[in-house]
Amino acid sequence: MNEELPVSGLANAAEEVKLAVDLIFLLESNNIDTDVALAALEIVKQDLQAKR
Template sequence: MTDSHPSSSKALEEAPDDVKLAVDLIYLLESHEIDTDTALSAIDIVKRDLLTKKAASPNE
């Protein structure tokens, strides 16, 4: 497979981890044709879960 956007691919390689994860999540949601409202609701659930775990963790 040929990379049609080598500069954007290079930029993504050098992007912060949170940006890389966001791009992966967007790709996952779009490739599975997840409804926008369903995706947003799921993201809210995941965020609440992560915040709860973060609050309970003495290392963070």
């Protein structure tokens, strides 16, 4: 019996959605405090914008 598995909605998602899901998983699985995560993400955002 060779049944095909349905394609996950995430498999068809935009790259930024996939990355966001990965980042959320990383933060949650490491029990990162929400305020710390938001502060770190702001630093990352500023760094990436400076590199544009």
